[in-house]
Amino acid sequence: MGYKCLAKDKFSELVEKFTKEQDVFAPIAQGLEVKWSLIDDPSKILFDFKNTSMSPKGLFFPQTECLFEFNNNKDAEDAFILKETSPLVKKRTLLNIRPCDARAFSILDKVFMKDEDSLDVYWKDKRDKTILIGLACTNPCSTCFCTQVNSSPFGEDGLDVLMIDLGDKVVLKDVTDKGEEILKGLEDASDEDIKKVEELKKEAESKINANLSMDNILSREVLEVYEDPFWDRLYETCLNCGACTFYCPTCHCFDIQDETKGDYGRRVRNWDTCMSWLFTQHASGHNPRGTKKHRVRQRFMHKFKYMPIKLDGDIGCVGCGRCIQVCPVNIDVRDVIKNMNK
Amino acid sequence: MLVEYTKQIQEAAKRLLKEKKVDCVLGYRQGTIPLVDAPYFAYTEEEVDNLIWSSFCTKNLANFLIKRTDRVAVIAQGCVSRSIVGLINENQVKRENVYILGVWSPGMVDRFKVMERVGGREILEAKEEGDKIIVIGEGFEEVIPKKEVLRQNCLTCVHRNAVLYDEFIGEKGEETGGGNRDMVAAPWEKLSIDERWEKFTETFKDCIRCYACRNACPLCYCAECFVDESKPQWCGKTQDEADVYTFHILRAFHCAGRCVDCGACESACPMGIKMRVLTSKIEKDIRQMYDGYEPGMELGAVPPLSVYRPNDPEEFITP
Numbered sequence: 001m002g003y004k005c006l007a008k009d010k011f012s013e014l015v016e017k018f019t020k021e022q023d024v025f026a027p028i029a030q031g032l033e034v035k036w037s038l039i040d041d042p043s044k045i046l047f048d049f050k051n052t053s054m055s056p057k058g059l060f061f062p063q064t065e066c067l068f069e070f071n072n073n074k075d076a077e078d079a080f081i082l083k084e085t086s087p088l089v090k091k092r093t094l095l096n097i098r099p100c101d102a103r104a105f106s107i108l109d110k111v112f113m114k115d116e117d118s119l120d121v122y123w124k125d126k127r128d129k130t131i132l133i134g135l136a137c138t139n140p141c142s143t144c145f146c147t148q149v150n151s152s153p154f155g156e157d158g159l160d161v162l163m164i165d166l167g168d169k170v171v172l173k174d175v176t177d178k179g180e181e182i183l184k185g186l187e188d189a190s191d192e193d194i195k196k197v198e199e200l201k202k203e204a205e206s207k208i209n210a211n212l213s214m215d216n217i218l219s220r221e222v223l224e225v226y227e228d229p230f231w232d233r234l235y236e237t238c239l240n241c242g243a244c245t246f247y248c249p250t251c252h253c254f255d256i257q258d259e260t261k262g263d264y265g266r267r268v269r270n271w272d273t274c275m276s277w278l279f280t281q282h283a284s285g286h287n288p289r290g291t292k293k294h295r296v297r298q299r300f301m302h303k304f305k306y307m308p309i310k311l312d313g314d315i316g317c318v319g320c321g322r323c324i325q326v327c328p329v330n331i332d333v334r335d336v337i338k339n340m341n342k
Numbered sequence: 343m344l345v346e347y348t349k350q351i352q353e354a355a356k357r358l359l360k361e362k363k364v365d366c367v368l369g370y371r372q373g374t375i376p377l378v379d380a381p382y383f384a385y386t387e388e389e390v391d392n393l394i395w396s397s398f399c400t401k402n403l404a405n406f407l408i409k410r411t412d413r414v415a416v417i418a419q420g421c422v423s424r425s426i427v428g429l430i431n432e433n434q435v436k437r438e439n440v441y442i443l444g445v446w447s448p449g450m451v452d453r454f455k456v457m458e459r460v461g462g463r464e465i466l467e468a469k470e471e472g473d474k475i476i477v478i479g480e481g482f483e484e485v486i487p488k489k490e491v492l493r494q495n496c497l498t499c500v501h502r503n504a505v506l507y508d509e510f511i512g513e514k515g516e517e518t519g520g521g522n523r524d525m526v527a528a529p530w531e532k533l534s535i536d537e538r539w540e541k542f543t544e545t546f547k548d549c550i551r552c553y554a555c556r557n558a559c560p561l562c563y564c565a566e567c568f569v570d571e572s573k574p575q576w577c578g579k580t581q582d583e584a585d586v587y588t589f590h591i592l593r594a595f596h597c598a599g600r601c602v603d604c605g606a607c608e609s610a611c612p613m614g615i616k617m618r619v620l621t622s623k624i625e626k627d628i629r630q631m632y633d634g635y636e637p638g639m640e641l642g643a644v645p646p647l648s649v650y651r652p653n654d655p656e657e658f659i660t661p
Contacts, residue, residue: 032454032462032614050464054550063550064580139480142466143375237381237406241554243612257579270579273552278570328554328610329401330373330380 003189003197004172011170015042018093025059026095027052036094045095047165050141051320055101055249056094060126061108063246063271067122067256073263087125096135100146100318102158104249105132107318110311111252131178134159138200143321145210145334151318153204154197164197171197210334214315216341217304225305226297230339235296237329242273244323244331245299250316253279274298300336343372343470347395347445350511351417354443355390358415364441365412368403369393376468376477377453381406383414393417397451397470397488400609404428405560407435414440417511419447420501421604424638425560427506428600431643434563444507446515449488449496450605451475454614456491460484495605495618497521505639523603527623541619542587548613549586555617558610561597568592594620599628599647602638 006014018024019039026045028037033053039045069083105127112123137144137153146152156162160179164171171189174180189197217225245251255272258265272279275296280289289295303316317333324332355367371382371392379398383406384390395417403416404425418426423442429435456465460477467478475486489497498521503514530538553569556562569577569589577592578585594617601621608618628635632646 029462032457064582141464233383236383239405239554239557239610241557241610242550242552243554243610246550246552247612255579259578259580268580270581276553276570278572324375326612328378328558328612330375330378332374335374 002173003194004174004183004186005169005189005193006172006186007169008167012042015039015045015095018095021091023090023092024095025056025092039095047096047135050139051098051101051137051322053322054247055104055320055322056097057101057104057108057249057252059092059094060105060123060130061112061252061254061271065122065269067267067269070265070267071263072260072265076263085122088129090129092126092130093133094130095133096163097132097159098137098320099134099153099155099157099159099162100137100144100151100320101249102132102134103146103151103155103318104158104320106158107250107307107311107314107316108252110314131161131182132159133161133163133179133182136162136164136201136204138165138204140204140207141321141325143324144208144319145212145321146319147205147208148210148212148337149214149315149317149319152201153208154201164200166193166196166200169193208319210319212334212337213341214304214337217337218308218313220340222301222305222309225340226301228339228342230342231293231297234331234336234339235291235293238275238292238296238331239328240275240277240292240295241328242271242275243326243328244333245273245275246271247322247326249318249320249322250303251299255279274302296331300333300340304337304340343394343396344448347512348393351395351443351445352390352393354509354511355384355393355415356387358441359384359387359390363413364415367393367415367417367443368406369417370395370399372396373398376465377451377456395445397448397475398453398468400450400453400493400606401558402560402604402606404435405558405606407440408560408563410439412439415443416440417443417445418504418507419445420499420503420505420517421447421495421602421638423504423506424501424602424636425604427638427641427643428602428645429560429563430641431645432600437641442504442507444504444510446504446512447496447499447502448515449492449499449502449519450609451488451491452493452609455493456486459486459491492519493605493609494521494526494616495603495608495622498523498526498622499603501636501639506641523622524626526618527626530619530623543583545616545619546587546590549590549615550613551581551586551589552612554610554612555607555615556593558606559597560604560606561600562593568596590617590620594624597621598624599632599635599645600637601625602636 024039025036026039027034028044034049036052036056066085071078112120140153156175160176162173171193172183174183253272254269256269258267281287307316358364367384370379372394373379377398379396381401384393402425404422430437463479465477465479469476473488475488477484497519499519502517577588635646
């Protein structure tokens with residue numbers, strides 16, 4: 001355990017060590033956006049960026065994922081026998097993932113891998129085979145509020161290694177045994193470097209001034225928050241689109257569809273969104289979340305009230321601020337938190 | 343914020359609420375982030391102080407009138423007033439339930455164009471002064487002529503003043519943004535079928551099917567959208583090309599002869615997809631095929647594709 005150090009011009013060598021045997025993903029610039037991409041050229045990997053437009057959740061929980069295939073022809077030898085989707089062949093490394101996005105994975109682990117009975121094999125396979133090397137946030141966005149939701153620009157939760165960019169070099173801290181293994185052989189960081197890391201950490205945290213509190217949300221009765229009159233105004237302008245849920249690193253609801261074409265069939269799961277009326281529509285015609293107000297309230301109640309109750313206090317939000325940036329009608333989660341925390 | 347307009351809007355809104363002519367006033371409040379001002383209902387004179395008018399009011403307020411049963415005053419520039427006319431004609435909004443505060447639109451700003459101008463750097467503040475936008479971020483301040491970052495639909499708009507209103511706020515202004523709307527559609531026309539398909543797939547490849555475009559559109563009020571129908575299911579739910587493209591093509595055709603080119607779809611899209619490349623071509627065809635018909639210009643008008651006449655042209659039907 002401890003801080004290691006690597007000159008930036010040697011960074012490519014480290015990456016190439018991975019790319020030989022693994023698929024390496026990292027944020028790269030594509031037009032105006034920063035996107036997660038499979039890396040063939042380490043020089044493309046960004047260090048100077050705020051965060052990726054979309055979170056990396058799609059690398060573990062793809063928007064469309066085939067769960068299995070089947071042959072619908074009753075006369076065929078393999079009729080109606082499920083063909084498993086093959087697990088990942090190659091191991092993977094995600095480089096320069098932000099601490100907020102890594103923390104989202106550790107929250108989602110509690111959902112997808114809660115216990116043996118409800119284990120999501122598709123999620124687990126990808127999680128087990130992927131190393132997460134994080135890049136600390138030294139310059140958070142104006143919409144960031146990670147420190148208010150149990151996270152930090154230098155947070156380690158969910159990571160194997162945390163890297164801190166010092167300009168001409170990076171300081172690397174191992175978080176897990178896997179991380180320690182990766183950093184073997186690198187030289188130790190100097191006291192001066194470690195001091196610099198501490199300074200950068202303080203500076204980054206001080207830049208986040210959303211001034212939010214969760215204390216009252218967590219202590220208020222569920223029904224009291226549920227029935228708060230502020231929901232009556234909040235939902236009015238919501239479009240009930242799915243932008244917030246799809247950009248959110250912790251939103252994880254899905255829809256399952258069986259598709260057939262001729263004899264071929266497959267079961268796919270697709271991201272779904274609780275903003276859609278269809279999400280809760282029953283076959284009977286009844287819809288327990290029949291109004292827009294129900295749906296808008298659900299998303300925030302789930303994140304800030306139900307998830308903490310079910311996940312030992314873990315909030316279903318990592319403060320990345322993506323929903324604030326993409327909401328077409330400027331519904332700002334920070335305002336919602338303030339209202340819920342009355 | 344356009345200070346003078348904002349003041350006049352607030353005065354009118356307060357008066358209407360005080361006289362109990364309406365139950366609320368639908369306009370915009372300042373957004374919590376730059377370049378995105380937010381639709382807002384003001385129910386009290388106090389709340390009216392939150393109402394503003396700016397070049398960042400990029401949604402279509404007519405969309406929020408659907409299914410409301412109270413009496414709403416709504417701030418409407420050309421496109422929004424035309425959408426209201428369309429919704430009245432299609433029996434989605436009752437004329438007597440809306441009080442239209444007509445305004446002239448200076449043209450709204452495309453935030454993606456602004457982001458491009460500053461190279462994707464984070465914008466911390468955006469102000470407008472006259473015909474300029476001042477964008478401020480960490481270590482930079484850029485003054486951008488508004489015209490250079492206007493939404494494409496605002497540049498090619500030909501009805502910037504409200505066409506239907508109960509009172510008009512401020513002076514009427516230039517009707518046109520100066521661009522040629524027929525030219526917007528023209529690139530498609532020059533392309534071969536294969537090239538069109540290529541351009542089409544390129545345009546929509548980033549779609550994440552969040553449906554922000556559909557839900558921001560005042561035309562998309564169907565109780566059940568065809569992509570949501572399950573008995574039978576017309577459209578798959580996956581990210582496969584066929585599913586994504588089916589949604590966009592069918593939605594565009596469903597809007598044919600009804601789209602007022604308000605640009606709310608593009609402004610709502612988080613991915614910056616320019617889906618107007620479809621609708622602008624379709625609207626051009628409608629104008630050409632139906633004696634220059636423009637939707638939303640007249641109460642009582644019937645959208646051309648919603649009627650059948652025995653003598654409708656049918657040359658396109660191959661015997």
